[in-house]
Amino acid sequence: MQENQHFKDHQREAKLFRNRVLVMATFMLLLVCTLVYRYYDLQIVNYEEYATQSERNRVHVQPVPPTRGLIFDRNNELLADNKASFTLSVVSADATELNNTIELLKTLIEITPSDLGKFYKAQKQRRHKLDPVPLRYRLTEDEIARLAVNQHLLEGVEVNAELVRNYPHMDMFAHVIGYTGRISEKDMNSFTPEQLQRYSGTHAIGKSGIESSYENVLLGQVGSQNVETNARGRVMRVLDRIDSAQGSDLHLYLDTRLQETAVAAMQGRRGAVVAIDVKTGGVLAAVSNPGFDPNLFVTGIGYRDYKNLNDDIDTPLFNRFLQAQYPPGSTIKPVIGLAGLYHGVTDVDRAISDPGFFTLPGSSRIYRDWSLAKTGGGHGRVNLKVGISQSCDTYFWDLGTRMGIDKMSAFGTHFGLGLATGIDVPSERKGIWPSREWKRAAKGQAWYPGDTVNMSIGQGFVLATPLQLAVVASTIANRGVRYRPQFVQRIGDKVHEPIIEETLDAKTEYWDAIFEGMAEVVHGPRGTANRYMSPGAEYRMAGKSGTAQVVGIAQNAKYKSELLKERHRDHALFIAFAPLEDPKIAVAVMVENAEGGSSKAAPVARWVMDAYLLGYYLKPGEPVPPLGFHPAAIIKRANNYIAERKAAREAKAAEEAAKLAGSSASSVSTSSAGASQ
Template identity: 45%
Template structure:
């Protein structure tokens, strides 16, 4: 009887266990059902999208970058196709170094390329393709192709590369592109982010930088079906790229070559422009560099050579170099005197060869003086004493207020980045420029040297060219610009670039006085020897700039100075006289006299512009210029203004 009771109890327990198991199974099934409903109903659309994303890969395709030409159609920047060896880090299981070592067995990979790849890995997302080696030869492509199966995550891609066919010619104007950085991306407007997906290069300097979005084009993309391993199976759809717009520069590249050859090995800058349109005809910064070095990342040796050179080839001198204008400033001083009633053309002064202000003697360039000097003679013979007296009468703030309208100390608005303002001094400027209250005071003696374009006056060559254009074009000139036309990359329709025209309120009879005197400079004055028998009539003004004066009773001796401490040579020019088609402003650093070093370069430019004459190639070094007595010393830093708040013991001047 006991056995029957035990059997019944065991049976009941078994049934309970079966019921518990059944309930557990039902609960699990119910949970699975809920999960199924969650996945298939509630989250259906999301998971379908994820599945599609895993199945479909969006591959951006880069547009062809716009071409840059000169005004006559000569190509200055173009594109060419080449193969690259690329690695996608996300597709390699942490063995990138081993993969590169294996690749190096049959494709040469330099230490520089390895270092560059590692640097790009740090800057790039892991799922993006990174270039290991650029511009593979056909033989290298063939070697990789037969071994491709053993290198998942490594591909050979055809990419477009930027090329600058003329190398160093006009490099500072054209600029260059380089690898896009996070800073470049951060500067993009939010609406441009998508358009730069997959972009590898970006405009870094010059026109390439300032017209980056015009040149870039519109990025296209392909929808690719991919396998679980990430291999492309087929193309689902294609959205075409839109090529970038082309740029036609206003530069005449043959004129540019003539000027660059005329500079030879000397340092300096030249701007040639059409005052009526503002078009830059030549944009020279010497020494220059080869922009092709930067396209795919410049090597360390080349960078060190450029960056540490005492000649500073990377400085864009026409817009970044700030120099005293020297006597090229005198025509503007003379015009101010006429307009403001300080002088008449006939009023003359007697020049003894110096001007005494307080206890200080400011010497003229000519020992014994120029005798009786009126306004015409003051410009033609570049008499310093005339402008010492004029500056003392006008005062620094009067000069500042009048000169500002010509663009001195102001941005011209040229279509290049990093333009510098220079310094047009005033009492207010000095109060803001210095922290020390003693240095903030304006000393009356500091005004005197401003009259001859010395002292605190420091302007860029572009500012000097633009101011000269306003003066000689009868008070009217268009803002300077380098891009003449923008050509649609698809339709090839061209749209001209038109800039603002500035019109100054200046009496024509006063402008005529100044222009007549500037013509006299080339006929009987300081530039007559250079422009004699030129075959055209031009006007001009020579200048020789100094910033730091020499001590009392000392004489300037260029031969005793380091080459970088000698005087700058300047020249401004225009022609034809009645309706100028070209205005030139140039500086040759540490070259001595404007008449002997700068004016000949301007003449070669005009000879080509008007007569089509191309001079024989001339390689000019840094010869020590002949010096007259009492010649001034050159500043230590040829690109930066030297500001000396204390009144100098004696102020030396310039000689053309």
């Protein structure tokens, strides 16, 4: 059987090959045409648009945050500076990648839930998805080393050195300087477009105190830099830069040594101290005790720390000298006395007989003077000077009742009572200096004679802050010139000029009478503060004690402190100024639940004035010596004693030499006379 033989069809195969080559060539030509078209479209038609997008992906504009201005006291001691700190920031646009990065970071350094909460809040506020967001501040050297070793695993993680706010005196000036804190979402929503630009790259803003009220000058002006980044947002190089402008420095009237003395003299008790430069209104010291460490707030305070501060029964976050309102008690008696003189209701010599109590005409209610409980009687014959020096309530009840609410209310405003002082820090409260209109608006009631009785000794509806009482003392010391209190003395090279709010024109003899009465409080043998203020005094001063009642006492009951809880006892107050002949400093002291204005508050005022006028400073934490026994005072007295003894010896020697010389001259004269005879 013959096999069929198959031969290849070369012609058919050649035709098939040519068709395939043609198809492939056509396909390749189409691809080349498409590529050429896209190349033409990218490089020629839409070149500018795509070039711009490419540049944006490669080059980013980063803000250069300004250095915050520094804050100094009057002696150029730093109260707020900027401290170098290493901050961990994360750049990531992908949520999954971000979570993986954070989990890896947790294995390397400590990251608390509080840190994460603040990080995610800040991430929502960022303006660009590749802006770095701080995750941890104040990295330790060990943490920085661990991050550096694992840098190859941490895409989008940056460790940068930056300046953060630092308060070297911690709680000493917390209520004055305030603090900076992280910019919150509420802050961001309140910003204008200009502010958004200015705060770009800045994570902190002044939250309280001087940091807040002078935020605009402390902040400075933001700069910018163009940087080249990779696809993950990491900076490869800086292309160009416009430097930021540092914020202005502030120089305050505050004296750190005086502030330390006031804190030491308070001996840890709750209260406030304010000292004012009588000639300018500058605040020399402002203490609110207890305080807190403002450094806790700078990079965002943790929940536990804030809860501890907020729940503290002593309320360390509460600014007592600016916001605490207390009945001023007898500290306003000099104002009431001057009002009586000013309106002609009384004169310097007019006296009343004080039985130790007071009753309104037609009323059976008895108002008891403090002397009734102490001695069983009154103060006897009392004029204005005695009324102030012995703090006779009966005298001022009588004077206030005869003067009436309208004159008394209008006169008190000349001293700033019931008014905001206008001090250059926020959140000031203005107290209450009541009037008929005030009571009707606030209480819906008419004004009663009993209200006038209470108001005339600083009780009833009357409330004042320690700052206001310092202004009252300063205004009396200035004989009616009321300055606006200020903390800031100079911004950069620009001086803050003193601001006179009001001048009360009263007769010199009226002011002299008030000065004499307040001087007798301290130096008079029966003055309420004589035992506690005058020992070892090297200058004359004026003062007035006061007691602010915390709880009401029944009509026929006696005040017994031992039966009251400590926080229900009376507050102690004292105002003072010195030297008497030419006042330079005015002080107001309030010690909570300390009861005795003369025994507890007055010595604090004396220590502050001794420090300012004589340089007898105290240090917090050290034992407070008895008044007049400061080491510097003892040395001074010893040197004076040595100098006096030396002068006495020299005087005696000179006298003996003169006698001897006189005797010799007499002998010579006699001999000459004999020779001539």
